[in-house]
Amino acid sequence: MAQNDQRKRAAAPAPRRHHRTLKERLEPYLLIAPTVLLILGLMVVPIAIVIGYSLYDNVVTNPNPVFVGAANYVTILTSPAFWGAAGNTLVFTVASVVAHMVIGMAFAMMLNSKTMARVPRAIFRAIYILPWIFTASVVAVLWRLLLDPSGVINYLLTSLGVVHDAVPWLGTASTALLAVTVINIWSGYPFFMISLLAGLQNVSTDLYEAARVDGAGFFRQFASVTLPALRPILYSMALLDLLWTTQQFTLIWATTGGGPLGATEMLSTFTYKLAFNSYQFSMASTSAVLVLAASLIVAVFYVRRQRKEAQ
Structure with a gap:
């Protein structure tokens, strides 16, 4: 009997250890469950609906939409307006x-x-980082005032004799795309500046000293020391900036709205107008899916690059 009691006491803790192990296995999944639900609700489900x-x-306006398969994609891909927006x-x-x-x-x-x-x-450093602090809406309002025919830029150009008459930079088809591009460049360069400055501070000064001893000048040092050290950062940042810039909407919409005459029409504004100006939600969804596919291609390259750097 005593031996049987000892055996029972020795075997009793086993289920508890099993229960504790199961709880430990489930705990990580319970911790990430809220994040997974948010991603499903805010990203996966909306993308699937689109x-x-x-x-x-x-769709949306008609309770009984008609299935057309790939017909919408054929229509969008043969649309001159779509390819004009893609070119811009x-x-x-x-x-x-x-x-x-x-x-x-x-x-x-x-x-x-x-x-x-x-x-x-x-x-x-404080001055150069200022454009990155402003939101896209503030940047748009600021540059609309600067580029106004009676604004500061036209006043300076006419005073210096560069132009004879004030130019409506954002209202002329031949200059609007250039103007919004300059605005986007001004508002986005601090991101590169900060990241590259951090990378430069991690480059050993011994490499530059060795290059100077070998007789390398500034450009040779830049090509042989600086660029190789910053190449991983430049590659990753270029892909990331490519994703951000192709999806730029607020700046374009707040400055030109895609005009004049479609001169600054981007894929983002083109898709928005299809949905909320023309109420062609099917076509807007098709355009959005094509933009998503192009963005995923860039995202794949970015993720692969990040994995290589991690290895």
Whole structure:
């Protein structure tokens, strides 16, 4: 009997250990459950609904939409307005990303220079980062005032004799795309500047000293030391900025609204107008799905790059 009692007492804790182990296994999933539910509710489900809308005609406004399959995609992909918006988006994006990289690199190298005193360096850092602090709406209002025919920029250009008459930069088809691109460049370069400045501060000064000993000048040091050290940062930031710029909406909508005559029509404003101006929700959903597909391609490259850096 005594041996049986000892065996029972020895076997009793086993179910508790099993219960405790099961709880420990479930605990991580319970912790991430709220985040998973939010992602499902705010991202996965809406994306699935939009994809579904793109396969039907007369959705939202019609209680009995008609399934049309890929017909909406054929209509959008053969639309001159869509390709016009795509072309504007391409020009706007490529010019913005390249300018962000060049200006951000130039300012980062200037602020990282040892020849500049500490106090002026701090002042310039505060000044150069200001565009990144403003929201897109504030930037749009500010530049609309500056580029107004009676604004500061036209006053300076006419005073210097660069132009004879005031130019409506945002109201002329030939200058509107250039104007919004300049605005986006001005508001976005601090992101590159800050990131590249952090990268430059992590580059060992011994590498530059060794390059100088070998007789390398400024440009040779830049090509052989600076660029290789910053290449991972530049690549990741370029892909990230590419995603952000292609989806720029607030700045365009608050400055030109996609006009004049579609000169600044982007894919974002094109999709918005289809949905809320023309009430063509099926076509708007189709356009949004195409933009999502293009963004996913860029996102895949970005994630793969991040994994390579982590390894």
